Amino acid sequence: MSATIAEDAPVSPLRLGLDRFAGNRTALVAAALIMLFILAALAAPLIAPHDPADADLFRRLQPPAWQEGGDWAFPLGCDSLGRDMLSRLLYGARVSLMVAALVIGIAAVIGTLAGLAAGYLRGWTDTLISRLVDTLLGFPYLVFAIGLMAMMGPGLHNIVLVLIYKEWVFSCRVVRGETLAAREQDYVEAARALGCGTRHIMLREILPNVLSPVLVVATFRMAYVIIMEASLSFLGLGVQPPTPSWGSMVSDGREHLVDAWWVSTLPGLAILALVLSINLASQGLRDAFDPRLHQA
Amino acid sequence: MSVSRLLERLLQTLPVLLGVSLIVFLMITLTPGDPVEIMLADSRATPEQAAQLRADLGLDRPLPERFLVFLGNALTGDFGISFFHRRPVWDVIAERLPATIELTLAAILLAIAVAIPLGVIAAVKRDTWIDRTLTAVSLFGVSLPGFWFGILLILLFAVQLGIFPVGGRTSFDLEVTRVTGFLVLDSIIAGRADALLAALRHLALPAITLGLPTAALLARVVRSSMAEVLTSDYVLFAEAKGLSHRRVLLRHALKNALIPVVTVAAIETGSLLGGNMIVETVFGWPGLGRLVVESIFARNYPLVQAAVLLYAVTYVMLNFTADLLYTALNPKVRL
Numbered sequence: 001m002s003a004t005i006a007e008d009a010p011v012s013p014l015r016l017g018l019d020r021f022a023g024n025r026t027a028l029v030a031a032a033l034i035m036l037f038i039l040a041a042l043a044a045p046l047i048a049p050h051d052p053a054d055a056d057l058f059r060r061l062q063p064p065a066w067q068e069g070g071d072w073a074f075p076l077g078c079d080s081l082g083r084d085m086l087s088r089l090l091y092g093a094r095v096s097l098m099v100a101a102l103v104i105g106i107a108a109v110i111g112t113l114a115g116l117a118a119g120y121l122r123g124w125t126d127t128l129i130s131r132l133v134d135t136l137l138g139f140p141y142l143v144f145a146i147g148l149m150a151m152m153g154p155g156l157h158n159i160v161l162v163l164i165y166k167e168w169v170f171s172c173r174v175v176r177g178e179t180l181a182a183r184e185q186d187y188v189e190a191a192r193a194l195g196c197g198t199r200h201i202m203l204r205e206i207l208p209n210v211l212s213p214v215l216v217v218a219t220f221r222m223a224y225v226i227i228m229e230a231s232l233s234f235l236g237l238g239v240q241p242p243t244p245s246w247g248s249m250v251s252d253g254r255e256h257l258v259d260a261w262w263v264s265t266l267p268g269l270a271i272l273a274l275v276l277s278i279n280l281a282s283q284g285l286r287d288a289f290d291p292r293l294h295q296a
Numbered sequence: 297m298s299v300s301r302l303l304e305r306l307l308q309t310l311p312v313l314l315g316v317s318l319i320v321f322l323m324i325t326l327t328p329g330d331p332v333e334i335m336l337a338d339s340r341a342t343p344e345q346a347a348q349l350r351a352d353l354g355l356d357r358p359l360p361e362r363f364l365v366f367l368g369n370a371l372t373g374d375f376g377i378s379f380f381h382r383r384p385v386w387d388v389i390a391e392r393l394p395a396t397i398e399l400t401l402a403a404i405l406l407a408i409a410v411a412i413p414l415g416v417i418a419a420v421k422r423d424t425w426i427d428r429t430l431t432a433v434s435l436f437g438v439s440l441p442g443f444w445f446g447i448l449l450i451l452l453f454a455v456q457l458g459i460f461p462v463g464g465r466t467s468f469d470l471e472v473t474r475v476t477g478f479l480v481l482d483s484i485i486a487g488r489a490d491a492l493l494a495a496l497r498h499l500a501l502p503a504i505t506l507g508l509p510t511a512a513l514l515a516r517v518v519r520s521s522m523a524e525v526l527t528s529d530y531v532l533f534a535e536a537k538g539l540s541h542r543r544v545l546l547r548h549a550l551k552n553a554l555i556p557v558v559t560v561a562a563i564e565t566g567s568l569l570g571g572n573m574i575v576e577t578v579f580g581w582p583g584l585g586r587l588v589v590e591s592i593f594a595r596n597y598p599l600v601q602a603a604v605l606l607y608a609v610t611y612v613m614l615n616f617t618a619d620l621l622y623t624a625l626n627p628k629v630r631l
Contacts, residue, residue: 025369028524067417099584107449131311131315132315134311134315135311135312135315135316135318136319138312138313138315138316138608138611138612138615139319139604139607139608139611140315140566140569140570140607140608140611141567141570142567142571142573142574143569143570143573143604143607143608144604144608146570146573146588146592146604147323147600147601147604148322148323148587149592150592150597151324151597151600151601152325199465215624219384223439227380230441230443231442231443231574232625233440234441234443234574235573235574235577235589236593237592242591247441247443250441250443250447253447254447254578257447257450257451257455258455261451264444265447265448265451266446267444268447268448270437271444272389272440272441272442272444275439275441276435276436276439279435279438280435282434
């Protein structure tokens, strides 16, 4: 008897989505890779063989261990200041992931709240927020970020701020659209008829229903933010030395393309691997959580 | 589309343009640090001279008034003097603009040329290994960091194989008289095949770096819109009439499938303006993007401000054009 009840119990959309995601092998591998990057970044101080800022000109441009002149104490070789590439890559992962997590996390909260307000309250709130969104969308992303970074000065703190200034727009647009649709639905009507307050309806009724598109948007935007941080750091507008960032590491290696391919190539590969994994995983999430794809 | 509809749409972009100008204005104005101090950093100006300069620049006026002055100046192309070049900002920008436009056009044409055939093949062969491979390749393409891709291309095609030059716009000994500023055009005008070849060889790697990620994105758009069109009734009908597969594909399906592609291509051209800054820096391409990056480090703020505004206005207008094209090409939207 109890077994029958368990079988008939309704499955939550979240559970359904997760099950679908678990059935997607590519997305699972990508998610595992992302976890690996996160673990490596968190554990960087424990697993990095050397101090990432420890320079030694005797090791200048020392090749990776498998090449002639390499040394297994510095498995991925050294950069132009003789710093260990592997340690710098591990610490660089911290910068990339931290910027991405902070920017996406904060931007998603701001964007969701703004989108809820615009979609539910309508009127001048909507006009104001929508105009701001349109204006921010009037800048190519990189131009906006470079322009602001130029004025605010380089640094980790400013990168996060500048990217948030524009990034919230994307979740805001999605949530506004979803809220406009939800507004007309029976459950919201019902809550209104029961006398629930505006705040209750927005946060308790509508919010839970718009969260899964926000999740999907947030993951695929994360890939973009990582490339933005790397691009700004590459131009010298981002994270400042001696903090290693993958973008600035690629830039450091430009001078030595001919005699030391690894200095630019390895951090670039790291960016590609992380961004590609995030893109694959987010595509998996989109497939798993977009109900329109499964109605048929 | 009627003229009134066009005007209405154009009017809708006005608040955006105004908002964009306001943000660009605030970018400089709210920056910590005194622009006058920066301008006079290397000179031995007295406090009186500094005050005089501040008044000349209008920096002692209230903010709203300064914004109006900024807007008026921007409309007449007056962005002040580039303190680094000691010439009007607009002249310096105009000099660099053709190089950037040339590169952007080359990149977008390359992207379209690659994306359409690949997208069509993927759509025709959808759900086969060809489709899956192309989808994977295009996902790879959008995940590539542009600056690194450029460096890889230099490493492979310039350093290792020596097929293309490492950077720059042409060789020293092959300069031609500047007529349009577009080197490819100028070489043709001068009738110099060697100069044209040099210009194209220099253009190749930067255009590929800038264009291929866009091609990846466009190919996905072509694939999905073509896949949709191929299952539509009129295509099935054309096939049923006994028209050849090739004819249906090229004359019937592609024409409609390209509507969203044109729109996305116009918008992407705008995004390439940002990518330019990176690619021009990597390849030492003497365009606006590199000028902006150099100006940032030289603290040449009026130039950065003008360039950012120019980029943003171009972007808004390209989006507007994309919208118009979509309406003009798609009879379903025409009201």
